[in-house]
Amino acid sequence: MDFDFRLKVFYVAANTLNFTKAASELFISQPAVSKNIQEIENSIGTPLFERLGNRLALTPAGKILYKHAQVILEQYNQATYEINEITGKQNGNLFLGISTTISQYVIPKMLVEFNLHFPQNEIKVTQANSKRVEQLLIKNEIHLGITEGLPDNRSLKFTPYIKDEIVLVTRNTNPLCKEERFVLNDIYKLALVFREPGSGTRDIIDCKLKEAGISLQHLHTEIILSSSESIKRYLKYSNTAAFLSIHAIQEELKNGDLKIIELEDFSIERYFYITHLVGGLAGLPLKFMNFIQQHKGKIYS
The missing domain is CATH 1.10.10.10 (Winged helix-like DNA-binding domain superfamily/Winged helix DNA-binding domain)
Structure with missing residues:
Protein backbone atom coordinates (compact mmCIF):
# COMPACT_ATOMS: atom_id res chain seq x y z
CA MET A 1 0.00 0.00 0.00
CA GLY A 88 2.11 -17.45 4.89
CA LYS A 89 4.23 -14.53 3.74
CA GLN A 90 6.06 -14.19 7.03
CA ASN A 91 7.40 -17.76 7.01
CA GLY A 92 9.61 -17.25 10.04
CA ASN A 93 12.05 -15.11 8.04
CA LEU A 94 14.01 -12.31 9.67
CA PHE A 95 15.90 -9.84 7.50
CA LEU A 96 18.55 -7.85 9.35
CA GLY A 97 20.85 -5.05 8.26
CA ILE A 98 23.89 -4.78 10.49
CA SER A 99 26.64 -2.22 10.18
CA THR A 100 30.11 -3.57 9.59
CA THR A 101 31.77 -3.30 13.01
CA ILE A 102 28.78 -4.80 14.82
CA SER A 103 28.34 -7.57 12.25
CA GLN A 104 31.96 -8.66 12.54
CA TYR A 105 32.66 -8.33 16.26
CA VAL A 106 29.50 -7.91 18.35
CA ILE A 107 26.47 -9.74 16.99
CA PRO A 108 27.73 -13.21 15.81
CA LYS A 109 27.34 -14.82 19.24
CA MET A 110 23.88 -13.28 19.65
CA LEU A 111 22.81 -14.79 16.32
CA VAL A 112 24.01 -18.22 17.46
CA GLU A 113 22.16 -17.87 20.77
CA PHE A 114 18.96 -16.75 19.04
CA ASN A 115 19.06 -19.67 16.61
CA LEU A 116 19.53 -22.10 19.51
CA HIS A 117 16.42 -20.72 21.20
CA PHE A 118 14.35 -20.32 18.02
CA PRO A 119 15.72 -22.84 15.48
CA GLN A 120 12.64 -22.74 13.24
CA ASN A 121 13.43 -19.25 11.96
CA GLU A 122 15.57 -18.30 8.98
CA ILE A 123 17.75 -15.22 9.38
CA LYS A 124 19.33 -13.29 6.54
CA VAL A 125 21.94 -10.66 7.44
CA THR A 126 23.02 -7.87 5.13
CA GLN A 127 26.30 -6.28 6.22
CA ALA A 128 26.66 -2.64 5.20
CA ASN A 129 27.68 0.71 6.60
CA SER A 130 25.17 2.54 8.79
CA LYS A 131 23.81 4.84 6.09
CA ARG A 132 23.13 1.88 3.81
CA VAL A 133 21.33 0.03 6.63
CA GLU A 134 19.12 3.09 7.18
CA GLN A 135 18.34 3.15 3.46
CA LEU A 136 17.37 -0.55 3.50
CA LEU A 137 15.00 0.12 6.40
CA ILE A 138 13.35 3.05 4.63
CA LYS A 139 12.86 0.88 1.53
CA ASN A 140 11.35 -1.94 3.67
CA GLU A 141 14.01 -4.39 2.49
CA ILE A 142 14.93 -5.39 6.05
CA HIS A 143 12.95 -5.69 9.29
CA LEU A 144 15.55 -4.42 11.73
CA GLY A 145 18.93 -2.73 11.71
CA ILE A 146 21.80 -2.50 14.17
CA THR A 147 23.81 0.62 13.46
CA GLU A 148 26.73 2.59 14.83
CA GLY A 149 26.17 6.02 13.35
CA LEU A 150 24.68 9.21 14.72
CA PRO A 151 20.97 8.68 15.53
CA ASP A 152 19.69 11.61 13.49
CA ASN A 153 17.23 10.15 10.95
CA ARG A 154 13.72 11.11 12.09
CA SER A 155 11.99 8.41 10.04
CA LEU A 156 13.73 5.80 12.19
CA LYS A 157 13.68 4.92 15.87
CA PHE A 158 17.07 4.32 17.53
CA THR A 159 17.17 2.27 20.74
CA PRO A 160 20.57 2.21 22.54
CA TYR A 161 21.98 -1.32 22.57
CA ILE A 162 25.53 -1.44 23.95
CA LYS A 163 28.15 1.18 24.67
CA ASP A 164 31.27 1.48 22.56
CA GLU A 165 34.53 3.39 22.77
CA ILE A 166 36.57 4.40 19.75
CA VAL A 167 40.31 4.51 20.41
CA LEU A 168 43.40 5.54 18.47
CA VAL A 169 45.62 2.52 17.79
CA THR A 170 48.83 1.60 16.02
CA ARG A 171 51.05 -1.47 15.77
CA ASN A 172 53.11 -2.14 18.89
CA THR A 173 56.42 -1.75 17.01
CA ASN A 174 55.63 1.83 15.98
CA PRO A 175 58.22 4.18 17.59
CA LEU A 176 55.26 6.35 18.50
CA CYS A 177 54.40 3.85 21.26
CA LYS A 178 57.50 4.96 23.20
CA GLU A 179 56.21 8.49 23.65
CA GLU A 180 54.96 9.07 27.18
CA ARG A 181 52.63 11.97 26.46
CA PHE A 182 50.28 12.40 23.55
CA VAL A 183 47.85 15.30 23.12
CA LEU A 184 45.15 15.56 20.49
CA ASN A 185 46.99 18.10 18.33
CA ASP A 186 49.77 15.54 17.89
CA ILE A 187 47.54 13.65 15.45
CA TYR A 188 48.49 16.22 12.80
CA LYS A 189 51.91 14.50 12.80
CA LEU A 190 50.44 11.05 12.10
CA ALA A 191 49.69 9.16 8.94
CA LEU A 192 46.09 8.09 9.50
CA VAL A 193 43.85 5.36 8.13
CA PHE A 194 40.10 6.04 8.02
CA ARG A 195 36.87 4.24 7.19
CA GLU A 196 34.86 5.40 4.19
CA PRO A 197 32.31 8.27 4.35
CA GLY A 198 28.92 6.83 5.31
CA SER A 199 30.47 4.53 7.88
CA GLY A 200 28.99 5.10 11.33
CA THR A 201 32.46 4.93 12.83
CA ARG A 202 33.74 7.56 10.39
CA ASP A 203 30.77 9.85 11.07
CA ILE A 204 31.26 9.86 14.83
CA ILE A 205 35.04 10.33 14.53
CA ASP A 206 34.62 13.30 12.20
CA CYS A 207 31.99 14.81 14.49
CA LYS A 208 34.05 14.47 17.69
CA LEU A 209 37.27 15.74 16.08
CA LYS A 210 35.45 18.80 14.72
CA GLU A 211 33.95 19.45 18.16
CA ALA A 212 37.49 19.35 19.59
CA GLY A 213 38.67 21.94 17.08
CA ILE A 214 40.62 19.58 14.82
CA SER A 215 40.78 20.63 11.16
CA LEU A 216 39.93 17.46 9.25
CA GLN A 217 41.27 18.76 5.95
CA HIS A 218 44.70 19.26 7.53
CA LEU A 219 44.99 15.69 8.78
CA HIS A 220 47.29 13.37 6.88
CA THR A 221 44.97 10.66 5.57
CA GLU A 222 47.18 7.99 4.06
CA ILE A 223 44.41 5.68 2.90
CA ILE A 224 40.66 5.07 3.24
CA LEU A 225 39.50 1.47 3.70
CA SER A 226 36.03 -0.04 3.89
CA SER A 227 36.28 -2.26 6.97
CA SER A 228 37.96 -2.50 10.36
CA GLU A 229 39.57 -5.77 9.27
CA SER A 230 41.23 -4.06 6.31
CA ILE A 231 42.43 -1.25 8.55
CA LYS A 232 43.92 -3.67 11.09
CA ARG A 233 45.79 -5.50 8.34
CA TYR A 234 47.14 -2.19 7.02
CA LEU A 235 48.28 -1.14 10.49
CA LYS A 236 50.16 -4.42 10.83
CA TYR A 237 52.53 -3.47 7.99
CA SER A 238 52.90 0.29 8.51
CA ASN A 239 53.55 2.94 11.13
CA THR A 240 50.13 4.46 10.57
CA ALA A 241 47.41 4.95 13.17
CA ALA A 242 43.64 4.60 13.08
CA PHE A 243 40.56 5.20 15.20
CA LEU A 244 38.82 1.85 15.77
CA SER A 245 36.05 0.49 17.94
CA ILE A 246 37.32 -1.19 21.10
CA HIS A 247 35.10 -4.15 20.13
CA ALA A 248 37.08 -4.56 16.89
CA ILE A 249 40.51 -4.91 18.51
CA GLN A 250 39.95 -7.22 21.49
CA GLU A 251 42.04 -10.03 20.01
CA GLU A 252 44.85 -7.74 18.83
CA LEU A 253 45.12 -6.07 22.24
CA LYS A 254 45.21 -9.45 23.94
CA ASN A 255 47.93 -10.70 21.58
CA GLY A 256 49.92 -7.48 21.81
CA ASP A 257 49.71 -6.79 18.06
CA LEU A 258 48.11 -3.36 18.51
CA LYS A 259 48.56 -0.70 21.16
CA ILE A 260 46.17 2.07 22.19
CA ILE A 261 47.55 5.61 21.98
CA GLU A 262 46.10 7.37 25.01
CA LEU A 263 45.05 10.91 24.08
CA GLU A 264 44.99 13.43 26.91
CA ASP A 265 41.60 15.06 27.51
CA PHE A 266 39.96 13.40 24.51
CA SER A 267 37.75 10.35 24.18
CA ILE A 268 35.08 9.07 21.82
CA GLU A 269 32.19 7.15 23.30
CA ARG A 270 29.00 6.15 21.56
CA TYR A 271 26.21 3.60 21.52
CA PHE A 272 25.38 0.94 19.01
CA TYR A 273 21.68 1.25 18.20
CA ILE A 274 18.88 -1.16 17.38
CA THR A 275 17.17 0.67 14.54
CA HIS A 276 13.75 0.32 12.94
CA LEU A 277 11.06 2.34 11.23
CA VAL A 278 9.05 4.77 13.30
CA GLY A 279 5.86 2.98 14.30
CA GLY A 280 7.22 0.10 16.31
CA LEU A 281 7.94 -3.58 15.78
CA ALA A 282 5.89 -6.76 15.89
CA GLY A 283 6.34 -10.51 15.69
CA LEU A 284 9.75 -11.99 14.97
CA PRO A 285 11.65 -8.67 14.66
CA LEU A 286 10.34 -7.63 18.08
CA LYS A 287 11.23 -11.04 19.52
CA PHE A 288 14.79 -10.70 18.17
CA MET A 289 15.17 -7.16 19.51
CA ASN A 290 14.02 -8.20 22.99
CA PHE A 291 16.28 -11.27 22.92
CA ILE A 292 19.52 -9.45 22.07
CA GLN A 293 18.77 -6.79 24.68
CA GLN A 294 18.19 -9.41 27.37
CA HIS A 295 21.28 -11.44 26.44
CA LYS A 296 23.81 -8.71 25.59
CA GLY A 297 25.88 -9.66 28.63
CA LYS A 298 26.86 -12.85 26.79
CA ILE A 299 28.57 -11.09 23.88
CA TYR A 300 32.07 -11.81 25.21
CA SER A 301 31.28 -14.42 27.86
Whole structure:
Protein backbone atom coordinates (compact mmCIF):
# COMPACT_ATOMS: atom_id res chain seq x y z
CA MET A 1 0.00 0.00 0.00
CA ASP A 2 1.15 3.55 -0.76
CA PHE A 3 -0.69 4.93 2.26
CA ASP A 4 1.93 4.03 4.86
CA PHE A 5 4.75 5.55 2.80
CA ARG A 6 2.85 8.81 2.31
CA LEU A 7 2.16 8.99 6.03
CA LYS A 8 5.82 8.21 6.73
CA VAL A 9 6.82 11.08 4.42
CA PHE A 10 4.45 13.41 6.27
CA TYR A 11 5.76 12.27 9.67
CA VAL A 12 9.40 12.94 8.75
CA ALA A 13 8.54 16.26 7.08
CA ALA A 14 6.58 17.30 10.17
CA ASN A 15 9.54 16.37 12.36
CA THR A 16 12.08 18.28 10.32
CA LEU A 17 9.85 21.10 9.02
CA ASN A 18 12.17 21.02 6.04
CA PHE A 19 11.25 19.14 2.85
CA THR A 20 14.86 19.00 1.64
CA LYS A 21 16.04 17.45 4.90
CA ALA A 22 13.08 15.05 4.91
CA ALA A 23 14.01 13.95 1.39
CA SER A 24 17.58 13.27 2.51
CA GLU A 25 16.43 11.18 5.47
CA LEU A 26 13.95 9.22 3.33
CA PHE A 27 16.44 8.75 0.46
CA ILE A 28 14.02 10.27 -2.05
CA SER A 29 13.95 13.55 -3.98
CA GLN A 30 12.52 16.79 -2.62
CA PRO A 31 9.83 16.86 -5.36
CA ALA A 32 8.80 13.36 -4.25
CA VAL A 33 8.29 14.66 -0.70
CA SER A 34 6.16 17.53 -2.00
CA LYS A 35 4.13 15.17 -4.19
CA ASN A 36 3.36 12.77 -1.33
CA ILE A 37 2.37 15.62 0.99
CA GLN A 38 0.14 17.10 -1.71
CA GLU A 39 -1.58 13.75 -2.24
CA ILE A 40 -2.45 13.55 1.47
CA GLU A 41 -3.68 17.16 1.45
CA ASN A 42 -5.85 16.46 -1.60
CA SER A 43 -7.24 13.37 0.10
CA ILE A 44 -8.23 15.11 3.34
CA GLY A 45 -9.12 18.41 1.67
CA THR A 46 -6.99 20.80 3.71
CA PRO A 47 -3.35 21.96 3.86
CA LEU A 48 -1.01 20.33 6.37
CA PHE A 49 1.84 22.86 6.16
CA GLU A 50 2.00 26.62 5.90
CA ARG A 51 4.77 29.10 5.29
CA LEU A 52 5.41 31.63 8.07
CA GLY A 53 7.97 33.97 6.57
CA ASN A 54 11.00 31.81 5.81
CA ARG A 55 9.84 29.09 8.18
CA LEU A 56 7.67 26.04 7.47
CA ALA A 57 5.03 25.23 10.09
CA LEU A 58 2.21 22.76 10.62
CA THR A 59 -1.36 23.94 10.16
CA PRO A 60 -3.95 22.99 12.81
CA ALA A 61 -4.88 19.99 10.65
CA GLY A 62 -1.20 19.09 10.30
CA LYS A 63 -0.75 19.17 14.07
CA ILE A 64 -3.69 16.78 14.53
CA LEU A 65 -2.36 14.35 11.92
CA TYR A 66 1.15 14.52 13.37
CA LYS A 67 -0.21 13.69 16.84
CA HIS A 68 -1.79 10.49 15.50
CA ALA A 69 0.77 9.55 12.82
CA GLN A 70 3.12 7.47 14.98
CA VAL A 71 0.24 5.43 16.45
CA ILE A 72 -1.20 4.90 12.97
CA LEU A 73 2.16 3.74 11.62
CA GLU A 74 2.62 1.36 14.54
CA GLN A 75 -0.83 -0.16 14.09
CA TYR A 76 -0.29 -0.42 10.35
CA ASN A 77 2.98 -2.31 10.87
CA GLN A 78 1.28 -4.67 13.33
CA ALA A 79 -1.62 -5.29 10.93
CA THR A 80 0.77 -5.96 8.05
CA TYR A 81 2.69 -8.48 10.15
CA GLU A 82 -0.48 -10.31 11.24
CA ILE A 83 -1.79 -10.44 7.66
CA ASN A 84 1.54 -11.81 6.44
CA GLU A 85 1.38 -14.46 9.16
CA ILE A 86 -2.04 -15.81 8.14
CA THR A 87 -1.22 -15.65 4.42
CA GLY A 88 2.11 -17.45 4.89
CA LYS A 89 4.23 -14.53 3.74
CA GLN A 90 6.06 -14.19 7.03
CA ASN A 91 7.40 -17.76 7.01
CA GLY A 92 9.61 -17.25 10.04
CA ASN A 93 12.05 -15.11 8.04
CA LEU A 94 14.01 -12.31 9.67
CA PHE A 95 15.90 -9.84 7.50
CA LEU A 96 18.55 -7.85 9.35
CA GLY A 97 20.85 -5.05 8.26
CA ILE A 98 23.89 -4.78 10.49
CA SER A 99 26.64 -2.22 10.18
CA THR A 100 30.11 -3.57 9.59
CA THR A 101 31.77 -3.30 13.01
CA ILE A 102 28.78 -4.80 14.82
CA SER A 103 28.34 -7.57 12.25
CA GLN A 104 31.96 -8.66 12.54
CA TYR A 105 32.66 -8.33 16.26
CA VAL A 106 29.50 -7.91 18.35
CA ILE A 107 26.47 -9.74 16.99
CA PRO A 108 27.73 -13.21 15.81
CA LYS A 109 27.34 -14.82 19.24
CA MET A 110 23.88 -13.28 19.65
CA LEU A 111 22.81 -14.79 16.32
CA VAL A 112 24.01 -18.22 17.46
CA GLU A 113 22.16 -17.87 20.77
CA PHE A 114 18.96 -16.75 19.04
CA ASN A 115 19.06 -19.67 16.61
CA LEU A 116 19.53 -22.10 19.51
CA HIS A 117 16.42 -20.72 21.20
CA PHE A 118 14.35 -20.32 18.02
CA PRO A 119 15.72 -22.84 15.48
CA GLN A 120 12.64 -22.74 13.24
CA ASN A 121 13.43 -19.25 11.96
CA GLU A 122 15.57 -18.30 8.98
CA ILE A 123 17.75 -15.22 9.38
CA LYS A 124 19.33 -13.29 6.54
CA VAL A 125 21.94 -10.66 7.44
CA THR A 126 23.02 -7.87 5.13
CA GLN A 127 26.30 -6.28 6.22
CA ALA A 128 26.66 -2.64 5.20
CA ASN A 129 27.68 0.71 6.60
CA SER A 130 25.17 2.54 8.79
CA LYS A 131 23.81 4.84 6.09
CA ARG A 132 23.13 1.88 3.81
CA VAL A 133 21.33 0.03 6.63
CA GLU A 134 19.12 3.09 7.18
CA GLN A 135 18.34 3.15 3.46
CA LEU A 136 17.37 -0.55 3.50
CA LEU A 137 15.00 0.12 6.40
CA ILE A 138 13.35 3.05 4.63
CA LYS A 139 12.86 0.88 1.53
CA ASN A 140 11.35 -1.94 3.67
CA GLU A 141 14.01 -4.39 2.49
CA ILE A 142 14.93 -5.39 6.05
CA HIS A 143 12.95 -5.69 9.29
CA LEU A 144 15.55 -4.42 11.73
CA GLY A 145 18.93 -2.73 11.71
CA ILE A 146 21.80 -2.50 14.17
CA THR A 147 23.81 0.62 13.46
CA GLU A 148 26.73 2.59 14.83
CA GLY A 149 26.17 6.02 13.35
CA LEU A 150 24.68 9.21 14.72
CA PRO A 151 20.97 8.68 15.53
CA ASP A 152 19.69 11.61 13.49
CA ASN A 153 17.23 10.15 10.95
CA ARG A 154 13.72 11.11 12.09
CA SER A 155 11.99 8.41 10.04
CA LEU A 156 13.73 5.80 12.19
CA LYS A 157 13.68 4.92 15.87
CA PHE A 158 17.07 4.32 17.53
CA THR A 159 17.17 2.27 20.74
CA PRO A 160 20.57 2.21 22.54
CA TYR A 161 21.98 -1.32 22.57
CA ILE A 162 25.53 -1.44 23.95
CA LYS A 163 28.15 1.18 24.67
CA ASP A 164 31.27 1.48 22.56
CA GLU A 165 34.53 3.39 22.77
CA ILE A 166 36.57 4.40 19.75
CA VAL A 167 40.31 4.51 20.41
CA LEU A 168 43.40 5.54 18.47
CA VAL A 169 45.62 2.52 17.79
CA THR A 170 48.83 1.60 16.02
CA ARG A 171 51.05 -1.47 15.77
CA ASN A 172 53.11 -2.14 18.89
CA THR A 173 56.42 -1.75 17.01
CA ASN A 174 55.63 1.83 15.98
CA PRO A 175 58.22 4.18 17.59
CA LEU A 176 55.26 6.35 18.50
CA CYS A 177 54.40 3.85 21.26
CA LYS A 178 57.50 4.96 23.20
CA GLU A 179 56.21 8.49 23.65
CA GLU A 180 54.96 9.07 27.18
CA ARG A 181 52.63 11.97 26.46
CA PHE A 182 50.28 12.40 23.55
CA VAL A 183 47.85 15.30 23.12
CA LEU A 184 45.15 15.56 20.49
CA ASN A 185 46.99 18.10 18.33
CA ASP A 186 49.77 15.54 17.89
CA ILE A 187 47.54 13.65 15.45
CA TYR A 188 48.49 16.22 12.80
CA LYS A 189 51.91 14.50 12.80
CA LEU A 190 50.44 11.05 12.10
CA ALA A 191 49.69 9.16 8.94
CA LEU A 192 46.09 8.09 9.50
CA VAL A 193 43.85 5.36 8.13
CA PHE A 194 40.10 6.04 8.02
CA ARG A 195 36.87 4.24 7.19
CA GLU A 196 34.86 5.40 4.19
CA PRO A 197 32.31 8.27 4.35
CA GLY A 198 28.92 6.83 5.31
CA SER A 199 30.47 4.53 7.88
CA GLY A 200 28.99 5.10 11.33
CA THR A 201 32.46 4.93 12.83
CA ARG A 202 33.74 7.56 10.39
CA ASP A 203 30.77 9.85 11.07
CA ILE A 204 31.26 9.86 14.83
CA ILE A 205 35.04 10.33 14.53
CA ASP A 206 34.62 13.30 12.20
CA CYS A 207 31.99 14.81 14.49
CA LYS A 208 34.05 14.47 17.69
CA LEU A 209 37.27 15.74 16.08
CA LYS A 210 35.45 18.80 14.72
CA GLU A 211 33.95 19.45 18.16
CA ALA A 212 37.49 19.35 19.59
CA GLY A 213 38.67 21.94 17.08
CA ILE A 214 40.62 19.58 14.82
CA SER A 215 40.78 20.63 11.16
CA LEU A 216 39.93 17.46 9.25
CA GLN A 217 41.27 18.76 5.95
CA HIS A 218 44.70 19.26 7.53
CA LEU A 219 44.99 15.69 8.78
CA HIS A 220 47.29 13.37 6.88
CA THR A 221 44.97 10.66 5.57
CA GLU A 222 47.18 7.99 4.06
CA ILE A 223 44.41 5.68 2.90
CA ILE A 224 40.66 5.07 3.24
CA LEU A 225 39.50 1.47 3.70
CA SER A 226 36.03 -0.04 3.89
CA SER A 227 36.28 -2.26 6.97
CA SER A 228 37.96 -2.50 10.36
CA GLU A 229 39.57 -5.77 9.27
CA SER A 230 41.23 -4.06 6.31
CA ILE A 231 42.43 -1.25 8.55
CA LYS A 232 43.92 -3.67 11.09
CA ARG A 233 45.79 -5.50 8.34
CA TYR A 234 47.14 -2.19 7.02
CA LEU A 235 48.28 -1.14 10.49
CA LYS A 236 50.16 -4.42 10.83
CA TYR A 237 52.53 -3.47 7.99
CA SER A 238 52.90 0.29 8.51
CA ASN A 239 53.55 2.94 11.13
CA THR A 240 50.13 4.46 10.57
CA ALA A 241 47.41 4.95 13.17
CA ALA A 242 43.64 4.60 13.08
CA PHE A 243 40.56 5.20 15.20
CA LEU A 244 38.82 1.85 15.77
CA SER A 245 36.05 0.49 17.94
CA ILE A 246 37.32 -1.19 21.10
CA HIS A 247 35.10 -4.15 20.13
CA ALA A 248 37.08 -4.56 16.89
CA ILE A 249 40.51 -4.91 18.51
CA GLN A 250 39.95 -7.22 21.49
CA GLU A 251 42.04 -10.03 20.01
CA GLU A 252 44.85 -7.74 18.83
CA LEU A 253 45.12 -6.07 22.24
CA LYS A 254 45.21 -9.45 23.94
CA ASN A 255 47.93 -10.70 21.58
CA GLY A 256 49.92 -7.48 21.81
CA ASP A 257 49.71 -6.79 18.06
CA LEU A 258 48.11 -3.36 18.51
CA LYS A 259 48.56 -0.70 21.16
CA ILE A 260 46.17 2.07 22.19
CA ILE A 261 47.55 5.61 21.98
CA GLU A 262 46.10 7.37 25.01
CA LEU A 263 45.05 10.91 24.08
CA GLU A 264 44.99 13.43 26.91
CA ASP A 265 41.60 15.06 27.51
CA PHE A 266 39.96 13.40 24.51
CA SER A 267 37.75 10.35 24.18
CA ILE A 268 35.08 9.07 21.82
CA GLU A 269 32.19 7.15 23.30
CA ARG A 270 29.00 6.15 21.56
CA TYR A 271 26.21 3.60 21.52
CA PHE A 272 25.38 0.94 19.01
CA TYR A 273 21.68 1.25 18.20
CA ILE A 274 18.88 -1.16 17.38
CA THR A 275 17.17 0.67 14.54
CA HIS A 276 13.75 0.32 12.94
CA LEU A 277 11.06 2.34 11.23
CA VAL A 278 9.05 4.77 13.30
CA GLY A 279 5.86 2.98 14.30
CA GLY A 280 7.22 0.10 16.31
CA LEU A 281 7.94 -3.58 15.78
CA ALA A 282 5.89 -6.76 15.89
CA GLY A 283 6.34 -10.51 15.69
CA LEU A 284 9.75 -11.99 14.97
CA PRO A 285 11.65 -8.67 14.66
CA LEU A 286 10.34 -7.63 18.08
CA LYS A 287 11.23 -11.04 19.52
CA PHE A 288 14.79 -10.70 18.17
CA MET A 289 15.17 -7.16 19.51
CA ASN A 290 14.02 -8.20 22.99
CA PHE A 291 16.28 -11.27 22.92
CA ILE A 292 19.52 -9.45 22.07
CA GLN A 293 18.77 -6.79 24.68
CA GLN A 294 18.19 -9.41 27.37
CA HIS A 295 21.28 -11.44 26.44
CA LYS A 296 23.81 -8.71 25.59
CA GLY A 297 25.88 -9.66 28.63
CA LYS A 298 26.86 -12.85 26.79
CA ILE A 299 28.57 -11.09 23.88
CA TYR A 300 32.07 -11.81 25.21
CA SER A 301 31.28 -14.42 27.86
